[in-house]
Amino acid sequence: MAEIALRNIVKRFGSLVAVNNLNLHIRDKEFVVLLGPSGCGKTTTLRCISGLETPDEGKILIDEEDVTNKRASQRDVAFVFQLYALYPHLTAYGNIAFPLVAQGLSKKRTRQEVDRAAQILRIKHILNKKPRELSGGDMQRVALGRAIVRRPKVFLLDEPIGTLDAKFREEMRAELKKLHVDIGATTVYVTHDQVEAMSMGDRVVIMNLGVLQQVGTPHEVYNKPKNLFVANFIGSPGMNFISCKPLRGPGGKLALRLPVVNTTIAIPDETQTIIIDKKKEEKDLVLGVRPENVIFSRKEKSNHLQTRVYVVETMGSYNITDVRLGDETIKVRTAPSILPEVGETVYISFDPQRISIFDEETGDSVV
Amino acid sequence: MSIFKRSKENRTRNGQVYYRPMRDITLLRLFIFPTIILLIVINVFPLFWSLFLSFSRYSAKMPNIWGKNPRMIGTANYSRILTDPDIWIRFITTAKYVVLSVGGEMILGFGLALLIFRSNFKGKGLITTLLVLPMTMSPVIVGLMWQLFYDPNWGSFNYLLGLGRIDWVSDPARNLYSIVIVDIWMWTPFVMLLSIAGLSAIPRYLYEAAEIDRASWWLKFWKITLPMVYPLLLVALIFRTIEAFKIFDLPMGIVGRGAVAPRLLALHLYNVSFVTWKTSYGSALGYIMLIIIIATTSIFIKYLKKAKQ
Numbered sequence: 001m002a003e004i005a006l007r008n009i010v011k012r013f014g015s016l017v018a019v020n021n022l023n024l025h026i027r028d029k030e031f032v033v034l035l036g037p038s039g040c041g042k043t044t045t046l047r048c049i050s051g052l053e054t055p056d057e058g059k060i061l062i063d064e065e066d067v068t069n070k071r072a073s074q075r076d077v078a079f080v081f082q083l084y085a086l087y088p089h090l091t092a093y094g095n096i097a098f099p100l101v102a103q104g105l106s107k108k109r110t111r112q113e114v115d116r117a118a119q120i121l122r123i124k125h126i127l128n129k130k131p132r133e134l135s136g137g138d139m140q141r142v143a144l145g146r147a148i149v150r151r152p153k154v155f156l157l158d159e160p161i162g163t164l165d166a167k168f169r170e171e172m173r174a175e176l177k178k179l180h181v182d183i184g185a186t187t188v189y190v191t192h193d194q195v196e197a198m199s200m201g202d203r204v205v206i207m208n209l210g211v212l213q214q215v216g217t218p219h220e221v222y223n224k225p226k227n228l229f230v231a232n233f234i235g236s237p238g239m240n241f242i243s244c245k246p247l248r249g250p251g252g253k254l255a256l257r258l259p260v261v262n263t264t265i266a267i268p269d270e271t272q273t274i275i276i277d278k279k280k281e282e283k284d285l286v287l288g289v290r291p292e293n294v295i296f297s298r299k300e301k302s303n304h305l306q307t308r309v310y311v312v313e314t315m316g317s318y319n320i321t322d323v324r325l326g327d328e329t330i331k332v333r334t335a336p337s338i339l340p341e342v343g344e345t346v347y348i349s350f351d352p353q354r355i356s357i358f359d360e361e362t363g364d365s366v367v
Numbered sequence: 368m369s370i371f372k373r374s375k376e377n378r379t380r381n382g383q384v385y386y387r388p389m390r391d392i393t394l395l396r397l398f399i400f401p402t403i404i405l406l407i408v409i410n411v412f413p414l415f416w417s418l419f420l421s422f423s424r425y426s427a428k429m430p431n432i433w434g435k436n437p438r439m440i441g442t443a444n445y446s447r448i449l450t451d452p453d454i455w456i457r458f459i460t461t462a463k464y465v466v467l468s469v470g471g472e473m474i475l476g477f478g479l480a481l482l483i484f485r486s487n488f489k490g491k492g493l494i495t496t497l498l499v500l501p502m503t504m505s506p507v508i509v510g511l512m513w514q515l516f517y518d519p520n521w522g523s524f525n526y527l528l529g530l531g532r533i534d535w536v537s538d539p540a541r542n543l544y545s546i547v548i549v550d551i552w553m554w555t556p557f558v559m560l561l562s563i564a565g566l567s568a569i570p571r572y573l574y575e576a577a578e579i580d581r582a583s584w585w586l587k588f589w590k591i592t593l594p595m596v597y598p599l600l601l602v603a604l605i606f607r608t609i610e611a612f613k614i615f616d617l618p619m620g621i622v623g624r625g626a627v628a629p630r631l632l633a634l635h636l637y638n639v640s641f642v643t644w645k646t647s648y649g650s651a652l653g654y655i656m657l658i659i660i661i662a663t664t665s666i667f668i669k670y671l672k673k674a675k676q
Contacts, residue, residue, distance in 0.1 A: 050579065051578075052575050052578065052579070071578065072575075072578045072579050073578050073579070073580075073581040073582070077579065078579065079575075079576070079579040081572055081575070081576060083572065085570075085572040085573060085575065085576040086576075087573060087576070087577075087590065087591065088595075089594045089595070090590070098577075098580050098582070098590070099579075099580035099581060099582075101586070102577075102580050102581050102582040102583065102586055103581065146576075146580065150580075
C-alpha cells in the first residue's frame with residue numbers, strides 16, 4: 001500500500017505560519033492520528049498530504065514518489081471531510097458511486113463496488129436517500145463509503161466524527177478502527193479529541209501552533225510526554241504541574257523544593273542522577289504528576305502534604321478531587337467510594353516512580 | 368391626523384383632557400385599507416372588467432351605452448382571434464422571439480458568470496458593474512439608441528462589424544433578429560447576476576470532494592455546478608420568458624408599430640386596442656396571452672419546486 005513522508009513542510013497563510021517545518025514519516029498500513037488544539041495546523045497538514053493545499057516549502061512523498069506539486073486527483077488519496085461534503089442533489093448511492101463514475105467504471109461494476117462498500121458500512125437500506133434525509137451518522141457512513149469504494153492508497157480523515165453526539169462517537173470510533181483493520185490502508189486521522197487519538201491511533205502526532213511536539217504510541221505520549229504542552233494536552237484531566245527547584249539536602253542527596261508549600265520532597269536516586277547529568281541542578285523546574293499518581297489519604301501520614309479539598313467531580317468509575325496546594329490546584333484521581341467534603345483537610349503525596357520533571361524555561365522534559 | 372382619539376368618557380380629572388391611544392388593530396387597518404383599495408381599483412377591477420369586455424363588443428372610444436357598447440356577444444372575440452390565420456404567425460413570431468432572446472441570454476449570461484466568477488483579476492468589480500449597465504437603462508431609450516446604431520446610412524453597427532449597408536430596421540426579414548440582439552444585449556447581465564449569485568452559493572468543499580474523487584472538469588460542471596445553479600437559472604428563465612413574451616417597448620423603440628414591424632403579439636395588442644380601438648377584441652387577446660404566460664411559467668415553476676427538493 002503506501003508510505004507517506006513529509007519533509008520540512010512549511011505552509012503559510014499570509015503572515016500566519018500554519019505548519020512550521022514539519023517532518024513526519026508514516027509507515028505502510030499505519031493508523032496515525034494528528035492531534036492538537038484548534039489552529040495547531042493539523043488540518044492544514046492533512047490537506048497538504050491530500051493535495052488540496054500545496055506547501056510553501058518542503059516535500060511530500062507517497063511511496064517515495066514526490067507528489068508535492070501533484071493535484072489531489074493525481075495522488076490516489078481519499079479524504080473524508082469534517083462536514084461530510086456530500087453532493088446534496090445526489091442520493092447516497094450517487095455519492096458513493098461518484099468516484100467510480102469519475103473513473104469511468106461500467107454501471108455493473110459500479111453497482112458491485114457500491115454494494116460492497118454499503119455492505120461493509122451497513123448502509124444498504126439508505127442508498128436511495130438524499131443527504132438531507134440522513135442522520136449525521138448515516139451521512140458520515142456515506143462519506144466513508146465514498147472514500148473506501150475506490151480502494152485508495154491513503155485514507156485521510158478530517159475530524160470525521162467531531163459533529164456526532166458523544167454516545168454515537170464512541171460507536172463510530174470502534175467502527176472506524178475496525179474499518180482500518182479490514183481495509184488496511186494507510187490512514188491519517190485528524191482530531192482535537194485526545195480520547196479519540198489515544199483509542200484509535202497506532203501512533204499519535206501532537207502539534208501546537210504549527211509545530212510538531214511529539215510523535216509516539218499512545219502509551220509513549222501519555223507516559224513519557226516530551227514537553228509541558230504534551231503533558232498537559234494528553235490525559236483527561238491533564239497532568240498537574242508544580243514549580244520546583246532542586247536542592248542539596250543532608251547527605252548530599254538531591255531533593256525537590258516546592259516553594260508553593262515551602263516543603264521539600266525526596267526523589268529517587270536515578271532521577272537525581274538524570275538531573276545532575278543534564279545539568280539542571282541550578283534551573284527552575286516543573287514537577288509533573290498525573291492525577292492517578294497522586295496518593296490520597298484522609299488521615300495524616302508521614303511525608304504527606306496537608307491540603308484542603310476544593311471541588312469533587314464524580315465521574316462514575318472514579319472521582320476527580322481538586323485540592324489546593326498553596327496557590328496551585330492539584331487534581332487527584334480517587335476511587336469512586338472516596339467522597340471527601342469540600343473544605344475537608346486531606347493529605348497527598350506523589351508516587352516518586354511516576355513523576356515527570358520539566359525545565360520551566362524551555363518546557364522540555366528532563367525526567 | 369392625530370393617532371389619539373378623543374372620547375367623552377376620557378375627558379376627566381381636574382378638567383384636563385385625556386386622550387385614549389388608538390388600538391393596534393385600528394392602526395393596522397388604517398395602513399392596510401388604502402393599499403387594498405388601491406389594488407382593487409387599479410388591478411383587480413380592470414382584470415375583471417377586461418374579462419367581462421372580452422365577451423362583449425366594446426370600444427373605449429365610443430360613448431358607453433349599456434346593451435350597445437358594451438354589447439354581450441359571448442365567445443365571438445375568442446373564436447375570431449383563434450381562427451384568424453394571421454394570429455398564428457404572430458404566435459410563432461413571438462415564440463421565436465422568446466426562444467432566441469431568452470436562449471441567447473441564458474447561454475451568454477451563464478457563460479459570462481462562469482468566466483467572471485472563476486477568474487480573479489483586478490477590476491473584476493468594475494467590469495461586473497459595467498456589464499450590468501444595459502439592464503439599468505430605460506427600454507424605450509435603449510430602443511431609440513439602437514435604432515440609431517442600426518441606421519443603414521450612418522449607424523455604427525454595420526460600420527463596426529464591417530457589414531456594408533444592411534438594413535436592420537425596416538427589412539421585415541431581419542428586424543426581428545435586430546430586436547433579439549438588443550434584448551440579449553440588455554438582459555444578459557440579469558441572467559449573469561443571478562448566475563453569479565448561484566455560483567457563489569456553491570460551497571467550495573464540494574469541488575474539493577470532487578477533486579479528491581478525481582472528477583474531470585466536465586464532470587464537476589455537469590454534476591456539481593449545473594445542478595447547484597439550476598434553481599436560480601430557472602428563476603432567471605421564468606422572469607425572462609414572461610418579459611420576452613410581452614415585449615413591447617424595445618420593438619416600439621427600434622422599429623415602431625408600422626407595417627414593417629415584426630408580428631409580435633404585444634405590438635398587435637397595442638394596435639388593436641389603442642390604434643383601431645377594438646377594446647373588447649384586445650381584451651380577449653390579452654386574456655389569451657395571459658393564459659399562455661401562466662401555463663408556461665407554471666411548467667417552469669413545477670420544475671423549480673422539484674429542483675428545490
